[in-house]
Amino acid sequence: MGEVMVITSGKGGVGKTTTTANIGTGLASLGYKVVLVDTDIGLRNLDVVMGLENRIVYDIVDVTSGQVSYSKALIKDKRFPDGRLNLLPAAQTKDKTAVNQAQMQKLCEDLKKEFDFVLIDCPAGIEQGFKNAIAGAEKAIVVTTPEVSAIRDADRIIGLLEAGGLRNPRLIINRLRPAMVKQGDMMSIEDMVDILAIDVLGVVPEDDTIVISTNKGEPAVLDDNSRAGQAYRNITRRLTGADVPLMNLEVSEGLFDKVRKIFGMGR
Amino acid sequence: MKKADIVIKGSKDGLTFYLDSQCDFSDLVIAIEQKLASADCFLVGAHVNVDVGLRKLTEEQIERLRILFPSYGLILRGITSWSDSEGNNDEGEGAIMKGNRERIYQIANHLYESSERPEPAGESRNLESKESIVSFVPAAMEAPPSSLSTAATDDGAENEAPIITLGGDEQTLLIQRTLRSGQTVRYPGNVVILGDVNPGAEVIAGGNIIVMGVFRGVAHAGALGSLDAVVTAYRLRPTQLRIANHITRPPDEDDDGPDHPEIGRIRDGMVTIERYHYGSKSFGKDA
Numbered sequence: 001m002g003e004v005m006v007i008t009s010g011k012g013g014v015g016k017t018t019t020t021a022n023i024g025t026g027l028a029s030l031g032y033k034v035v036l037v038d039t040d041i042g043l044r045n046l047d048v049v050m051g052l053e054n055r056i057v058y059d060i061v062d063v064t065s066g067q068v069s070y071s072k073a074l075i076k077d078k079r080f081p082d083g084r085l086n087l088l089p090a091a092q093t094k095d096k097t098a099v100n101q102a103q104m105q106k107l108c109e110d111l112k113k114e115f116d117f118v119l120i121d122c123p124a125g126i127e128q129g130f131k132n133a134i135a136g137a138e139k140a141i142v143v144t145t146p147e148v149s150a151i152r153d154a155d156r157i158i159g160l161l162e163a164g165g166l167r168n169p170r171l172i173i174n175r176l177r178p179a180m181v182k183q184g185d186m187m188s189i190e191d192m193v194d195i196l197a198i199d200v201l202g203v204v205p206e207d208d209t210i211v212i213s214t215n216k217g218e219p220a221v222l223d224d225n226s227r228a229g230q231a232y233r234n235i236t237r238r239l240t241g242a243d244v245p246l247m248n249l250e251v252s253e254g255l256f257d258k259v260r261k262i263f264g265m266g267r
Numbered sequence: 268m269k270k271a272d273i274v275i276k277g278s279k280d281g282l283t284f285y286l287d288s289q290c291d292f293s294d295l296v297i298a299i300e301q302k303l304a305s306a307d308c309f310l311v312g313a314h315v316n317v318d319v320g321l322r323k324l325t326e327e328q329i330e331r332l333r334i335l336f337p338s339y340g341l342i343l344r345g346i347t348s349w350s351d352s353e354g355n356n357d358e359g360e361g362a363i364m365k366g367n368r369e370r371i372y373q374i375a376n377h378l379y380e381s382s383e384r385p386e387p388a389g390e391s392r393n394l395e396s397k398e399s400i401v402s403f404v405p406a407a408m409e410a411p412p413s414s415l416s417t418a419a420t421d422d423g424a425e426n427e428a429p430i431i432t433l434g435g436d437e438q439t440l441l442i443q444r445t446l447r448s449g450q451t452v453r454y455p456g457n458v459v460i461l462g463d464v465n466p467g468a469e470v471i472a473g474g475n476i477i478v479m480g481v482f483r484g485v486a487h488a489g490a491l492g493s494l495d496a497v498v499t500a501y502r503l504r505p506t507q508l509r510i511a512n513h514i515t516r517p518p519d520e521d522d523d524g525p526d527h528p529e530i531g532r533i534r535d536g537m538v539t540i541e542r543y544h545y546g547s548k549s550f551g552k553d554a
Binding site for chain 1: 451467
């Protein structure tokens with residue numbers, strides 16, 4: 001029986017889809033059977049980021065409405081010939097109301113029988129799409145960037161997740177710029193954890209290679225030279241239970257020690 | 268409450284929907300919608316006759332059916348009622364009066380021809396009802412009410428003539444704007460687009476698809492099974508190309524494709540894309 005995890009943020013543009021793609025690909029490269037579910041109906045992106053857009057025939061609405069079985073709709077990732085990594089794409093020509101919470105629960109129940117990890121890419125916002133995405137989830141990962149607006153939304157989302165029965169979500173801080181933090185121009189990890197008070201799953205530094213990998217449709221986690229890719233590899237291993245320290249983000253000793261301390265407390 | 272019962276029978280004249288005459292009309296509508304929705308696009312363009320049995324339809328109910336079928340891409344040809352014309356809904360008598368088929372409503376193909384009218388300022392005017400579905404529905408709905416009411420009461424014979432003069436099945440939908448992600452065009456005939464089709468947009472046509480712009484979305488020509496259908500574009504860069512029951516996608520190599528118009532069609536059982544040659548036999552389905 002697998003785990004169903006929703007990746008959410010509240011605010012748009014903080015990297016939910018990128019995170020889903022990278023964590024999913026990372027878990028698959030560790031040998032797990034993974035399915036990525038895009039619930040952003042009407043504004044689907046995960047297929048594009050994964051480079052699988054042109055393989056879509058059926059989508060999540062076809063599955064939840066009972067027209068086809070999920071196995072028919074799943075797209076096997078070309079990078080894993082044994083079919084370890086799968087994508088269930090969202091529909092583009094419909095809207096969030098095309099799926100309801102009961103259907104999502106059923107879908108997640110079905111998928112977790114076959115896969116080790118079911119990762120759900122949540123749409124931005126707190127409306128129907130968000131409710132659908134968390135309906136079948138057992139765990140949650142909240143993605144945020146070091147900006148007050150993103151933190152504010154993440155805080156709201158954590159509250160809604162708890163109200164929805166998803167306790168102890170874990171935090172991924174995305175697009176951190178250590179140099180700016182050092183100068184005091186950007187919120188530090190410590191500041192964010194102070195406000196949100198949840199465990200940090202990982203910190204992903206701002207990295208140009210993400211832009212390139214997104215455009216190419218190849219997740220950065222497979223790129224050994226990408227620092228963001230390294231951060232995602234670490235996150236992936238932490239998800240599977242390994243104890244991996246936060247990576248050195250080339251900032252002053254003091255902060256790095258604090259980071260380590262926070263992480264130590266978090267575990 | 269009895270479950271709304273619908274029997275669909277196919278013949279060479281199209282599909283006939285036999286509707287239960289006992290249950291609520293609203294249940295029938297729901298049941299029809301479910302049937303049509305579950306058939307996805309496979310019924311798009313089919314000609315439909317509706318047999319309502321002994322039920323006497325009101326004007327509103329006729330209007331509801333008239334809008335319902337085109338909204339799923341089907342062409343409603345007629346509604347048949349077996350109730351007697353006086354309106355005394357005596358069922359026993361109605362059943363005996365077998366030959367008294369009263370064609371209470373006949374919709375003519377020419378309603379669809381009205382979609383060829385230029386769209387005002389090229390903007391979509393159908394956003395209110397079905398946001399992403401751009402099709403012939405709004406045109407049919409926009410037809411002047413006066414012509415509707417006459418069509419609804421006419422015997423139907425008068426409406427037969429325009430069908431012939433307008434050339435039967437050779438219908439073409441002209442779209443003078445760019446289709447963006449999430450927008451869909453479904454049409455039983457040919458589709459001509461003066462503009463681009465962006466990734467995430469879909470064009471599903473019973474006939475050919477011709478794009479005077481860059482085609483980057485999903486194309487499905489010959490969606491009703493015509494293997495002769497073609498997809499032609501000024502620049503053909505589809506996410507996916509489907510013709511009849513064939514589905515293809517471009518190779519994974521990041522290739523921008525050639526800078527000339529191309530045509531995609533089925534050759535020897537495979538979808539092939541080649542340069543579009545003016546004057547050659549590259550117009551696909553014979554007109």
